[in-house]
Amino acid sequence: MAPGRSRYRSIFTSATRRERIANFESYWAYSVGHDGEILQDQKDLVKKRETLVGFQAHPVRSRRPLADPARFYRNHVIMQDDPRTLDRKTLLLTFLYKFARHEYVGISAAWDRTERITESTSMIAKIGLYHLCEEFSHMRLFQEILRTFHLDQVEWVPLGKWMSRMYRLFPMFPEAMLAPPAFVSELMGLTVYQHIDGALDDILADEPEARERVRVLLREVMTDELAHVGQRRNFLGPLGLRAAHLMVESMYRAFFRDIPETRLLFDVEQMVRDGKAFDYSTIAPEMLEKSWVPSYCKA
Template sequence: MSQHHRSIFTPATSTERRRNFADYLAFALRQDGDILEADRDLARKRERLDAFRANPVRSRRPLSDPERFYRNHVGWKDDPAAADPKTLLLTCIYKVARHEWIGISAAWDAGASLSPSSTTMDRISRYHLAEEFCHMRLFEEMFRTFHLDRVAWVPLDPFKQRLYRLFPVIPGVLKDPPAFVSELLGLTFYLHVDALLDDVLSDEPEACSRVRELLREIMIDELAHVGQRRNFLGPVGTRLARAIVPVFFRAFLHDIPETPHLFDVARMVLDGVGFDYGRLPGGILERSWMPSYCRLG
């Protein structure tokens, strides 16, 4: 563990957690600007996206077989073992982001628009979801970087769709541990994607740099989300969350056929259980947020 940070599973008092909710909201307001409810967007995130779009980067060459991506990005019809690494990585990113899109769409529809009477928790939840919708636009820019202009977010099967619609109404004591672990899984996945980019995209340095820029915009928010969701957990919830990390990670990643061809799942599980702020890529933590009880000194 880093000499400057405590574990994300460090115990915290209710007073510490209450203060951290207020601190997180202040961070989100500074980082995001005004919320644009009708567009499920945030003013400063929109400015950042506009800057990327005003200076587009495209790979020197399209994928060797773009139709293979479109044929398999929702579910594999071909043999993933026969696919090139770029296609595998992009279809894998799509599948993870698609789960995110389904979950945030259900939660947004279940929530209420912000008003002057909205509580701190209401504001945190709404800003969190708006940030996730901003991430979907960044993922779309990743795909466009590789000339994939026909990507759409496709619903899951009816049973899984129903599960996602039910999740927002589950009582917090049951929902909070898996919600935190879900955020931890997402960040761990993005960190492992980041570590692959130089190898998988070695022949496309400009595209690699742009994808990393887009990915790290997402990671900055996701790191803050990990701390924010951890802040919902009391002592029992924290112990439960840590206990379910291995089974949660393995179950989710097992459902994505690209995973064994790209990642070391056992390493991802260990990185989740032993999450360390000190092992983040440079510049991420400096632009993000972490709970005060995870800081040393």
């Protein structure tokens, strides 16, 4: 650890009920300051919209389109070709689409069960709405990443019937059942974004301007995901925390098995290890300054 860096405990550190209640209040205050007012009809937040408008006002495009854009469009929803025959830029972008598509379907199903914010809306319900709006803002940022490579015709396609049904049922589960896999899903997202960030210098070595734009967009997402990991951790009591830790390996492996690009881009074994051992010391200080960390994860 570099001199002067803060020290952190594992995300799987235990916390009392009183600590978790205090951290929900802290997280809610952070969310309002970080995002501004909610624009519920647009599934958006004032500050998120301003950030997106800023990126769109100063677009960055790669010097060259993909070698064969048609191969991206043929394989981004379902891999039709042998993935080993795709160049690494295309692989990275088809992977990102597939990963984000799962996210989109999940948050859309959860959104269908939300209600409008009123004066009587509980703090936890408000946190949930802000969380979903942040996730929808991430979908817009992912589309900006794809547009950076001249991919302007990308839409979020529903998953198959069985998987879509599962995502619709998931929000109906009792919180005690929902909390551990929901936490692991957030942790997996953060792990993925860290590994994408680590691969950009290699995969986009010949596109320095596009690489830096992708990194800035990705880190906007990561800043929120860092806070989401802590927020979802806050729902876990002792049994839920133990269950979540046991789920990490099986959930990571099952999810990545369904995306054939994964093993050609990343070290899945390392991703599993990173998830099981996560603490905030692996995150750049400038990103942590803009995000939120549970008090019980600070050493």
